[in-house]
Amino acid sequence: MKRAVTLKENYEFRRLYQKGASAVGNGMVLYCRKNRLGHNRLGVTVSVKLGHAVVRNRARRRLREVYRLNGDKLRQGYDIILVARSRTTTAPWKDLNDTFLRLCRKLDLLKEDV
RNA sequence: CGAGGAAAACAGACAGUCGCGUGGGCAGGCCGAAAGGCCGUCCAUGAGGAAAGUCCGGGCUCCACAGGGCAAGGAUAACGGGUAACGCCCGCCGAAGGCGACUUCAGGAAAAGUGCAACAGAGAUAUACCGCCAGUGCGGUUAAACUGUGCUGAUAAGGAACAUGGAAAUUUGCCGCUCCUGCGUAUGCAGGCAGGCAAAAAGCGGGGGAUAGUGUGAAAGGGGGCCGGCGAGGCCCGCCUUUCACGAUUUCAAUCAACUCCGCCGCAGCGGCCGAUCCCGCAGGGAUCGGAAGGUUUCCACCCUUACCGGUGCGGUUUAGCCGCACCGGUAAGGGUGGAAAGGUGCGGUAAGAGCGCACCCGACGGCUGGGAACUGUCCGUCGCUGUAAACUCUAUCCGGAGCAACACCGGUAUGGGAGCAGGGGGAGACCCCAGGGCUGGCCCGGCCGCUCCCGGGGUGGCUUGAGCGUACCGGCAACGGUGCGUCUAGAUAGAUGACUGUCAAAUACAGAACCCGGCUUACAGUUUUGCUCGCGUU
RNA sequence: AGCGGGGUAGAGCAGAUGGAAGCUCGUCAGGCUCAUGACCUGGAGAUCGCCGGUUCGAGUCCGGCCCCCGCCA
DSSP, X not given: OOXXXXXXXXXXXXXXXXXXXXXXXXXXXXXXXXXXXXXXXXXXXXXXXXXXXXXXXXXXXXXXHHHHHHGGXXXXXXXXXXXXXXXXXXXXXXXXXXXXXXXXXXXXOBOTTO
16 A cells, blocks of 8 residues: 555544545445545544454454455545444455445445446 | 373464565666656565563663762562573572472561550450468357356156145945845845846957147258358258157057046936025925035145256357458469460479479570571570561662653754843832833834744654574583574554465464563463373273 | 553542541431421441452552543653
């Protein structure tokens, strides 16, 4: 994951939480907002409430893997934030993948031909 | 085989596809003047035994300090060793636990001093409440001996008296009448336990005397009750047992005054005395009714005296015992409370007691033995000392502070935010008044620019070759050390390990590096190895 | 990464000096009132965050662990 395509600053996260569109699915929450860069940026949020470091790392890695495998299907020019829930670490991989696609379709992020 | 305990290792593996961090390579592509950057591709490599908690110890860096010491504060604590160091590790000692292998222990000093030990308990760090014991005094009580005195009983002797009570004899013979028995023909005679009856013999029984009683009395033991600073002890009992004496029962004997009365028939009755009334009546006699006795003598009781033998009450003296109180001492055995009572057990000893003495045991200290030391011991000596220092304290040793977001450097990127800046006058002073960095400006607002201090952004280094890891040999019981050889093994910076598929019986535990290292503590599924202990079985 | 404070009854707090835990509100029962409130009387209610140790004895002293709150970078 290139560093240029990730969200890092706190104000960027807060801006998306306030002004972005959101969708809630089984095991994740997705926020998105159009940016002017012409490519997509990803931010991942895992709360301390989910558990200790191992659990949090696993949730973040699964969410990032989902984005990586499906990134080519998305429209470009959006900031996207994925928020982990407790089921993110325990759900089967297929459910997680389907949920991500369903949420993207709901927010109209997918490309036309998919 | 089962149970247990110790040490150590592992912490899914392999294969494929896609993807990520770091390092290196590339004749590749793009950008750039260059340095270089980005993309692509190949190779290598990529979380732990605890990475955790941040509980100790260090390295490293900065700050402070000439150097050192004391104090304060903190930490540690048997002894010996290991280590860079440690509160860690090893060995060993001691204590506790376990049959054992083994495990656990903040394990210095309480005889330097201070503090604390609630409640309970007589007493809590030495005390004397009760108790035990000796002595003195006072009081009480029991027993014994001696003695005084009062009352009383039995026996014996004597006396007095004839008062009193009881009893017997006598007066009571005789006469008359009636009656009875025997004899007799009858007149009459004799007699009044003579006879009759009864198998026989003997007397016996009952009553009175005399309220002689559903037995009485005495002693001992038990039990009960009462009195008694409820102590020593004393008193009572109608309860129980035993013995003795008397009585009663049945055969006998003995026996509770003198004596006396009565009994199945007969064994006799009446009169005689006194009084009253009535009748006949000169004297006298009769009838009825009532009353019962008197005299004399003797005996017994009674009365008095003496002797002797007792019983009992009230006293006195002495001795002995016991109890109570007081005083003066001795003692620490006992008091069952406590976590703890000041060595333990036994014997002796003592007025009672006590390590007071002795034997055995336990503990402390000193000496000696062994050991490098803690420590140890079939040794010797002196002693018998509560616990608590995770209470103060003492002793010994160690410790300057902060932490990689430290710190250093680069560009001049950002050029920000905040605070503060001369003086003059009055007054003895406290204090008061004027003014408030510079330029613009008469002043304020505003604008621009300084000086000092504080805070703040980005990048690079620090950053992984280190008290490193593996292995062999040597030294050491071990921890560990030495030498040789081999080897380089994450270094991110919003934070890299993930997804899918297949095989292995299953892979399911706790859990993610953030400067590094040595430990400790805490969490943890499962697997394996080594040697050990106990029990059972087989040989 | 570093540091500080706290955990005691349903709630809010004392007790922190070793000797066995209290206050206010709440709650329950009774009284007062026509009734409610207020008031009066009485009662119940506590693994002192958890585990272990020191001590005769721990809420208190010591060690370890868990949770909550706050500060600084």
